[in-house]
Amino acid sequence: MNKKMTLLLFSGEYDKAMAALILANTAREMDIEVTIFFTFWGLFLLRDPERISKEDKTTYEKMFSMMTPKGPEALPLSKMNFSGLGKKMLLEMMEDDDAPRLIDFLNGARKKGVKFYGCKLSMEIMGLKEEELIPELEVVTADKYIADAMDSNIQLFI
Amino acid sequence: MNKKMTLLLFSGEYDKAMAALILANTAREMDIEVTIFFTFWGLFLLRDPERISKEDKTTYEKMFSMMTPKGPEALPLSKMNFSGLGKKMLLEMMEDDDAPRLIDFLNGARKKGVKFYGCKLSMEIMGLKEEELIPELEVVTADKYIADAMDSNIQLFI
Amino acid sequence: MNKKMTLLLFSGEYDKAMAALILANTAREMDIEVTIFFTFWGLFLLRDPERISKEDKTTYEKMFSMMTPKGPEALPLSKMNFSGLGKKMLLEMMEDDDAPRLIDFLNGARKKGVKFYGCKLSMEIMGLKEEELIPELEVVTADKYIADAMDSNIQLFI
Numbered sequence: 001m002n003k004k005m006t007l008l009l010f011s012g013e014y015d016k017a018m019a020a021l022i023l024a025n026t027a028r029e030m031d032i033e034v035t036i037f038f039t040f041w042g043l044f045l046l047r048d049p050e051r052i053s054k055e056d057k058t059t060y061e062k063m064f065s066m067m068t069p070k071g072p073e074a075l076p077l078s079k080m081n082f083s084g085l086g087k088k089m090l091l092e093m094m095e096d097d098d099a100p101r102l103i104d105f106l107n108g109a110r111k112k113g114v115k116f117y118g119c120k121l122s123m124e125i126m127g128l129k130e131e132e133l134i135p136e137l138e139v140v141t142a143d144k145y146i147a148d149a150m151d152s153n154i155q156l157f158i
Numbered sequence: 159m160n161k162k163m164t165l166l167l168f169s170g171e172y173d174k175a176m177a178a179l180i181l182a183n184t185a186r187e188m189d190i191e192v193t194i195f196f197t198f199w200g201l202f203l204l205r206d207p208e209r210i211s212k213e214d215k216t217t218y219e220k221m222f223s224m225m226t227p228k229g230p231e232a233l234p235l236s237k238m239n240f241s242g243l244g245k246k247m248l249l250e251m252m253e254d255d256d257a258p259r260l261i262d263f264l265n266g267a268r269k270k271g272v273k274f275y276g277c278k279l280s281m282e283i284m285g286l287k288e289e290e291l292i293p294e295l296e297v298v299t300a301d302k303y304i305a306d307a308m309d310s311n312i313q314l315f316i
Numbered sequence: 317m318n319k320k321m322t323l324l325l326f327s328g329e330y331d332k333a334m335a336a337l338i339l340a341n342t343a344r345e346m347d348i349e350v351t352i353f354f355t356f357w358g359l360f361l362l363r364d365p366e367r368i369s370k371e372d373k374t375t376y377e378k379m380f381s382m383m384t385p386k387g388p389e390a391l392p393l394s395k396m397n398f399s400g401l402g403k404k405m406l407l408e409m410m411e412d413d414d415a416p417r418l419i420d421f422l423n424g425a426r427k428k429g430v431k432f433y434g435c436k437l438s439m440e441i442m443g444l445k446e447e448e449l450i451p452e453l454e455v456v457t458a459d460k461y462i463a464d465a466m467d468s469n470i471q472l473f474i
């Protein structure tokens with residue numbers, strides 16, 4: 001059996017998404033199959049700021065779309081965000097260490113063949129359309145996640 | 159060996175509890191054994207608003223009981239709660255998609271035979287009594303959770 | 317194969333750290349090998365308040381060091397912290413039940429032989445030096461965590 005890691009990304013925060021993608025990219029370099037199932041707030045990591053659309057959305061969905069982060073670099077920190085100041089500080093500290101940004105880790109994961117699954121139910125409720133998210137995303141239901149996680153060596157809820 | 163999933167629900171938030179119960183119910187429909195170990199804030203999901211009691215509680219426990227959510231529908235969102243406004247918006251969006259509410263997912267889990275374990279230490283500290291929570295709950299210590307998780311195919315901390 | 321549990325502690329909160337350490341100590345008492353990989357905010361649990369240093373730090377790192385919790389007992393609650401009031405209340409409730417404090421659970425884990433790994437990248441970004449943290453800590457990269465988690469019976473992201 002192949003080695004396999006299945007992450008469920010529920011959180012929509014810069015630091016948690018970074019942790020998830022560092023794990024995913026590291027595992028791929030170790031030749032481990034990696035799937036990330038994006039659900040709820042986690043889906044906002046996959047938003048392409050160039051492709052945000054208002055079509056086929058209810059009034060609530062349009063409001064929700066405006067109030068939520070527009071892609072990876074717009075995600076807040078899970079702690080010490082201080083309306084963006086704490087995040088700016090962390091980004092400066094990352095730059096001082098030549099650490100890549102979240103968007104770089106995301107693009108790395110796309111190149112390294114991480115599988116991206118989006119939760120159908122969450123997307124329907126939040127009014128997120130497939131064409132607004134990165135093209136690698138495949139929309140699936142929760143049973144697909146469970147089946148995948150079932151024969152994974154590592155499963156984490158982030 | 160039977161297939162098995164063991165969730166640890168630490169968080170007391172509407173959206174995270176919904177994620178946990180959707181996973182639990184989906185797994186049950188796939189004939190997977192499911193146990194949820196409720197600890198800390200997660201226990202408030204199991205509070206029965208009709209059975210909240212002040213008996214045998216210290217002053218702190220009474221205050222704590224008043225300040226904490228009274229059952230599933232009273233839980234806040236983990237993000238964008240905005241004193242309940244964001245949650246109301248999400249509930250409207252769920253209704254537009256005919257998605258069930260948290261209480262429905264909880265009742266579904268009870269009917270489908272999900273096992274409910276409550277963490278003894280958390281309940282003692284918070285002053286939560288067994289008779290205030292749903293009747294399916296069995297109060298256990300952490301070693302019971304560890305033993306269960308040990309031979310599960312999926313374990314998640316939510 | 318030995319039984320093994322690998323925790324990843326990302327969160328820097330009193331209640332979540334307590335959950336992690338209770339699981340770790342309980343597993344050790346059941347003769348299960350336990351490793352905790354501390355990353356991001358989780359590292360602040362391992363800060364020794366007596367050994368905080370300003371040496372070899374950039375201006376941002378010094379500011380960050382001042383703004384972040386100084387050791388286990390300084391961590392905030394994940395919910396209902398109320399600028400420390402909610403935490404004080406919880407601590408009183410724990411005392412009423414003779415429950416140990418976080419620092420006691422941490423010292424227990426050190427005595428029981430839990431392995432402590434610190435994430436190299438997080439420490440570099442945040443400017444945390446090895447000599448500021450507990451002496452048991454071994455600094456490792458993410459692939460060490462993945463390799464460990466790969467052959468663990470339980471892996472949780474906390």
